[in-house]
Amino acid sequence: GAGVSQSPSNKVTEKGKDVELRCDPISGHTALYWYRQSLGQGLEFLIYFQGNSAPDKSGLPSDRFSAERTGGSVSTLTIQRTQQEDSAVYLCASSGGQISGNTIYFGEGSWLTVV
Amino acid sequence: AQSVTQPDIHITVSEGASLELRCNYSYGATPYLFWYVQSPGQGLQLLLKYFSGDTLVQGIKGFEAEFKRSQSSFNLRKPSVHWSDAAEYFCAVVSGGSNYKLTFGKGTLLTVNP
Numbered sequence: 250g251a252g253v254s255q256s257p258s259n260k261v262t263e264k265g266k267d268v269e270l271r272c273d274p275i276s277g278h279t280a281l282y283w284y285r286q287s288l289g290q291g292l293e294f295l296i297y298f299q300g301n302s303a304p305d306k307s308g309l310p311s312d313r314f315s316a317e318r319t320g321g322s323v324s325t326l327t328i329q330r331t332q333q334e335d336s337a338v339y340l341c342a343s344s345g346g347q348i349s350g351n352t353i354y355f356g357e358g359s360w361l362t363v364v
Numbered sequence: 365a366q367s368v369t370q371p372d373i374h375i376t377v378s379e380g381a382s383l384e385l386r387c388n389y390s391y392g393a394t395p396y397l398f399w400y401v402q403s404p405g406q407g408l409q410l411l412l413k414y415f416s417g418d419t420l421v422q423g424i425k426g427f428e429a430e431f432k433r434s435q436s437s438f439n440l441r442k443p444s445v446h447w448s449d450a451a452e453y454f455c456a457v458v459s460g461g462s463n464y465k466l467t468f469g470k471g472t473l474l475t476v477n478p
Contacts, residue, residue, distance in 0.1 A: 253407070280464060292454065292468035305465065340407060347463040348396060349415060355400075355407040 253356035274343030387455030
């Protein structure tokens with residue numbers, strides 16, 4: 250597609266359940282990022298992929314959060330045993346490489362509500 | 365650690381008025397600086413970026429920003445605001461020489477009155 254695509258766009262889940270959020274980056278983009286946007290914390294970096302490798306996962310809040318990327322394309326962010334504080338918008342972004350020579354394009358986000 | 369401060373949480377302007385959104389950063393070396401806009405229910409769209417060179421940067425939608433090293437600022441300006449500019453604006457800096465991790469300010473919500 251023309252832009253970064255995320256699914257689902259909205260997800261309501263019960264506390265304790267696992268959720269998977271999917272990101273389809275722009276075709277050919279080698280770099281992929283996940284950010285979280287919440288009222289209290291603003292926009293926070295979660296993880297960065299270069300190809301299928303994640304050289305920086307320092308922003309993942311806890312071991313309940315994990316992410317993978319396959320085929321240098323699609324990425325999945327998984328949250329296990331969701332908690333109410335996980336409620337946020339999860340934004341995926343991609344770029345053709347590192348920031349200095351490329352533009353980062355963001356998707357519209359996956360709105361997660363944990364009840 | 366790098367940080368970005370947007371002092372104004374909410375700004376209201378009248379349509380046709382000029383606009384300036386403030387951004388201050390804390391970063392030791394020459395920063396890479398960005399302004400993004402987010403409309404309700406939408407993702408982030410890049411307005412403009414500064415890496416080096418001319419300190420006055422032109423962006424999309426008639427926006428510009430000026431990098432002032434002495435003031436550690438990167439303020440966003442527009443000479444005449446349109447109702448469609450109502451949105452939230454985020455200033456960001458690349459963190460710690462990583463060349464991939466953005467640190468965002470808390471955002472400024474812009475309301476445009478007719």
